[in-house]
Structure formats: structure tokens, C-alpha cells
Amino acid sequence: MVEFAMHHAWLVPLLPALAFLAIVFLTRPWPMLSALVAVAGIVGSFIVSALAAYGVFTNPAFKEEPLVYAVRWFSMPGLQIDVGVQLDPVSAMMIFMVSMVASLIFIYAIGYMKGDPGFSVFFSYVSLFAASMLLLAISSNLLEMFVAWELVGLCSYLLIGFYSHKISAREAAKKAFITCRVADFGLLLGLLSLQIVFGTLNLVELSEKIAHFEQYTTFGVLSLIAVLVFIGPIGKSGQFPLHVWLPDAMEGPTPVSALIHAATMVVAGVYLVARTMFLFHEVPNAMELVAITGGFTALFAATIAVTQREIKRILAYSTVSQIGYMMLALGVGSMTASLFHMWTHAFFKALMFLGAGSVLHALHHKADVWEMGGLIKKMPVTGWTFVIGGLAIAGIPPFAGFWSKDEILAVTLESGHYVLFVMAAFTAFLTAFYMWRLIFLTFFGDENPENHPHESPPVMTLPLIGLAILSTVGGLVGTPWAPYWGEWIFFGHPHHVEPNYWVMIGSIVLAAAGIYLAYQLYCADKTKARAKELAERYKHIYTILYNKYYIDEIYLWFNHTIIDGAAKLFYLFDIYVVDGVIVNGLGALTCLFGEGLRVTNTGRLQNYALVFFLGVLAVVVLLAFTGPSAASLIVGGVK
Incomplete structure (x- = not known):
């Protein structure tokens, strides 16, 4: 049994986790049954923990070399993560202590929570709590x-x-x-x-x-x-x-x-x-x-x-x-x-x-x-x-x-x-x-x-x-x-x-x-x-x-004054600068250019012909008053 417990220490967090699932999906309508499931899960965890701890503390080899076994959890090029168990004197002591004390607290809670409308929910939560802590203790x-x-x-x-x-x-x-x-x-x-x-x-x-x-x-x-x-x-x-x-x-x-x-x-x-x-x-x-x-x-x-x-x-x-x-x-x-x-x-x-x-x-x-x-x-x-x-x-x-x-x-x-x-x-x-x-x-x-x-x-x-x-x-x-x-x-x-x-x-x-x-x-x-x-x-x-050195009040002041004040400043900056000046300003400038371009881009052929005629007329007038040298300069620039 000791050897089995040591090589199956993953059962320590698993049993209360299963109790959590059983209460949530099966026994929730029956409060006392939910409590018994939770107690059974944590007591089972305690038994496995006690046997595993006994195996660790009676084997001098574990002082130097922990028992580690794991399976591949996640793998990609350059990164591999295993999920597993590390059993040594520190983790063995921890799971033994946690499961033992938690077992007594679970039993006590049957009397303390009697008549509470959330009785089954409470025992599902504490089962998950115990499972999480026990997993933390044996993680590799x-x-x-x-x-x-x-x-x-x-x-x-x-x-x-x-x-x-x-x-x-x-x-x-x-x-x-x-x-x-x-x-x-x-x-x-x-x-x-x-x-x-x-x-x-x-x-x-x-x-x-x-x-x-x-x-x-x-x-x-x-x-x-x-x-x-x-x-x-x-x-x-x-x-x-x-x-x-x-x-x-x-x-x-x-x-x-x-x-x-x-x-x-x-x-x-x-x-x-x-x-x-x-x-x-x-x-x-x-x-x-x-x-x-x-x-x-x-x-x-x-x-x-x-x-x-x-x-x-x-x-x-x-x-x-x-x-x-x-x-x-x-x-x-x-x-x-x-x-x-x-x-x-x-x-x-x-x-x-x-x-x-x-x-x-x-x-x-x-x-x-x-x-x-x-x-x-x-x-x-x-x-x-x-x-x-x-x-x-x-x-x-x-x-x-x-x-x-x-x-x-x-x-x-x-x-x-x-x-x-x-x-x-x-x-x-x-x-x-x-x-x-x-x-x-x-x-x-x-x-x-x-x-x-x-x-x-x-x-x-x-x-x-x-x-x-x-x-x-x-x-x-x-x-x-x-x-x-x-x-x-x-x-x-x-x-x-x-x-x-x-x-x-x-x-x-x-x-x-x-x-x-x-x-x-x-x-x-x-x-x-x-x-x-x-x-x-x-x-x-x-x-x-x-008043506990007013630490809570200091934190509240910091939140209400500094954090809320900074948030208000950012809000005003967003409304009046980002939204008001930058975004709306760009929109207004775009509209202004659009209105100006509408005057010259009417889509009517006669307007474009008039503009072309006026341009030719301007060149002729320029030739008449400045001579061929200015006209050749203009023509070269257009080319």
C-alpha cells in the first residue's frame, strides 16, 4: 500500500477534485450526501497522503533525490512543459498536514453549515479549494x-x-x-x-x-x-x-x-x-x-x-x-x-x-x-x-x-x-x-x-x-x-x-x-x-x-485621488484632444478640402472645356506681353 500511494500520489488532489465534480453534477440537491462526498474525498486524500509520507520519511534516499514522475503537458519547438508529481520530505509533509487539517475542518463544517441554503455549494467549493492546494504542494x-x-x-x-x-x-x-x-x-x-x-x-x-x-x-x-x-x-x-x-x-x-x-x-x-x-x-x-x-x-x-x-x-x-x-x-x-x-x-x-x-x-x-x-x-x-x-x-x-x-x-x-x-x-x-x-x-x-x-x-x-x-x-x-x-x-x-x-x-x-x-x-x-x-x-x-495604521484609508485615497484622477484626465484628453481635436479636426479638414475640390470637379464637360479654353487664353496673353522666351519656358515646364 505504501509503494502504491507513493507512485499514485496524483490521487491526493484528484480525490477532492472528483468530489467537487460529483457534488456539482450529481449530489447537489441532497445536502447531506454532498457533505459526505466531500468528506470522503478529503479523507481518502489524507489516507493516501499519510501512506506516501510514511514511505518518504522511512526511506533515507528521499533526502537527496525526490521521486518525480510526469507526463508531457505541452510541447512546441523550444518549449516543453510536463505536468507531474514531485514527492520529497517537504511536499510529503505539506500534503499530509493540509489533508489532515482539512479533513477535520470538513467534518466540523457539517455542523456549522447545517441549514444553510448553500450547503451543497459550500462543500463543492471547499473540495475544489483543497484539491487546488494539494496540487500546488506536489507539483513538479x-x-x-x-x-x-x-x-x-x-x-x-x-x-x-x-x-x-x-x-x-x-x-x-x-x-x-x-x-x-x-x-x-x-x-x-x-x-x-x-x-x-x-x-x-x-x-x-x-x-x-x-x-x-x-x-x-x-x-x-x-x-x-x-x-x-x-x-x-x-x-x-x-x-x-x-x-x-x-x-x-x-x-x-x-x-x-x-x-x-x-x-x-x-x-x-x-x-x-x-x-x-x-x-x-x-x-x-x-x-x-x-x-x-x-x-x-x-x-x-x-x-x-x-x-x-x-x-x-x-x-x-x-x-x-x-x-x-x-x-x-x-x-x-x-x-x-x-x-x-x-x-x-x-x-x-x-x-x-x-x-x-x-x-x-x-x-x-x-x-x-x-x-x-x-x-x-x-x-x-x-x-x-x-x-x-x-x-x-x-x-x-x-x-x-x-x-x-x-x-x-x-x-x-x-x-x-x-x-x-x-x-x-x-x-x-x-x-x-x-x-x-x-x-x-x-x-x-x-x-x-x-x-x-x-x-x-x-x-x-x-x-x-x-x-x-x-x-x-x-x-x-x-x-x-x-x-x-x-x-x-x-x-x-x-x-x-x-x-x-x-x-x-x-x-x-x-x-x-x-x-x-x-x-x-x-x-x-x-x-x-x-x-x-x-x-x-x-x-x-x-x-x-x-484603525490599522490607516493603511486601508491610504489605499482608498490613492485609488480615489490618484487612479480615479488619472482616469479622469485620460478621459478628458480622449474626449477633447484625441476625439475633439485630432479625430474631429481631421474630419473637418477633410470636409474642407472636399468642399474646395467640389468647385473644380463638377463632372460637367462644358466646365472642363471652359477651364481648358481659359488656360489656352492665358498662354496666348502671356505670349503677347512677354515674348517667345517666356512661352517656351512655360511649355517646357508643362512637359
């Missing part, structure tokens, strides 16, 4: 990956705007789609440049050729290509300044938020950078760009999350921040630390998004955490699993987030990026603070008498329990004393960061300080007076953070 060339990349973008548009009767959902879907298309234009230019310069988009062939890029191009051109390729992940993974779409993506159903923010769309950018590390490794400046973008985004988004009030919006900015951590690790040269954090983040972030969905389901979609409180008494499973997720993301041992976050801090410090290390450490403190601010306001403290919560059904709580277990033990594969992860997930050669106990102790202290501060402001103080006093005392800072 960048063009095939780009097709899957765009399919993921299409599915995100459909799912974010799923509640199309809401204006906010429609606008959020358009915002996500347009923002990501801006970034994807840069990525497409980068891929076209790679094809032109190196003659291939096959990952294995590219890695070999770029290692000797001097034979094909200059360092400057390669640097430009690396920057263009990185623009795509900036948009897809919600990095500054193209992060603005991601918080608005909360307009979609909560299972969609969990899919987008935990295991699929936003980590696609990180995965693409990791997959093309052979390119970025040759361009140190591009690596610095990745590290600085990630480190800045991590801190930037964390400061915004501190002031937000909507439960899913806080989690959204947390995702932007955590993806920044992953980019930071890639930028300082550690694929191991980056993908390790991707692995653990998928568990605890999916857990918290599904927990938030359980809360919204119980409170009839009341999203303001300040209007909640005391929910852990009525929703113990949701509450305590959410607490586990909060401990994991805060970095409290032995939960999963502690191991991966600390490895990122350690590799950043070891690489000599001291400013980025300080930024990442402060981000860890803010993460613990804002996440436990959410937990204390939502689950602890006094109950809101206007709320009448109830625990979610088992179909929703069982996936929460499963993700809570993974959030607890999922990080043990990457501990310093069990370096199983680092032996397999790496770029170049395995690199084990020596355990830095000072970093470990410091990060625990920062996390504990963040949790303690949140407790003092939002739990111990029943009236929240101190928190309100701080917000009032630093009103200007609070307002800036609450």
Missing part, C-alpha cells in the same frame, strides 16, 4: 504550481464572498481577488523570466541550473527575478503592504477562515519561497528582503491585533503575524524552522478559528469579544480547547508553538540579525498578550446576561478535541532532543541549531508576562477600568492601532 514544476496557485485564488474569492447577499462579503471577495492579482502579476513576470533565461520551469532542473547561473545570466537579472517571484507570496501570504485583504476575508463562513488562515491559502506563499530556496539562496539581497518583510510584518500585525474587538479579526491579524515569523525564518536561511512553524501553526490556528466559529454559532454571530464573557461555563469543550490553542500560540511549553517559535528566535539570533531578533521577541510578548486578552474577554469573567450560549454539537466539538491534541503534541517532532524534523526538512544540508536555553527561558518569560498583563487588565479587573484608562491615556496611539 512552477507552471503547474502557478495554475494551482490561481485556482486557490479563485476558490478564496468564491468562499470569502459565499454570503453574496451581504455587501461586505462581496466587497471583501473582490478586495482579496484584486490584491492577490496585483501580486500574482509580479510572480508571473518572475516565472516567465525564469523560463526565458533558464529554458525550464521544472523544479529539479531549475535548482541545478541556478546553482551555476553565471552560465546563463548576470547576478543583477537573477536578483530581479527573485524579487518578482517574491511579490506573489507577499500577496498570497498577506505580508505588508499587501496584507489588507486577509482580515476582510473573515466575511466568509468560519470553516473557510480556518482553511484559508491555517493550512491552505496563506501558507502557499511560504511554501513557494521554500520550494524556490535554490533561487533565493543565490541572491543574498533577496534573502534579506524576505527576512525584513517577515520580521516587520510579524510585529506590525501584532500591534494591530492588540486593539481589535471582533474575535475572528483578532485571529486574522494573528495569522498575518505568524506568517511573518515563517518568512523571517526563510529569510535568515532556515527552511527547517519556517516549515516547522507552518506545521504547528496549522494545528493551533485551525483550532482557534474553529473555536471562534463555535462561539459565533452559539451567540448567533455576535462577534465583539467585549460583549461576551463567562462562556467557558456553558461551552467547556470549546473553551478549554481554545485555551490549549492560546497556550500553544503564546509559546508555553510543552505545547506545539513553543518549539517552533523558539527555533525561529534561535536561528534569527544565530544568523546575526539582532534587530530582527528583538522585533521577533517583542512580537512573542504581544502575541501572548492579545491572544489571552481574547481568551479572558470571551471565556472568563462575568457572563453577559443577554447571551444564551450552548455547547456546539459533537460533529463540531470532536474536531476541536483532535486539533487540541495536535496543538499539544505536534511540536515534539522538532524538539532539540528529537531532531527527526531537522533530519528531513531542510535546504542544502541538515542544520541543527544548538538549544539556546537563554532564548527558551526568555521567550517563556515574555509569554508569561503577556498572559499576566492580559489577566490583570481584562480578567482580574472585572470592570476593565484599567484597560479603558490606558486606551484613553494613549488615545492617539490606540486610535492609530485600532
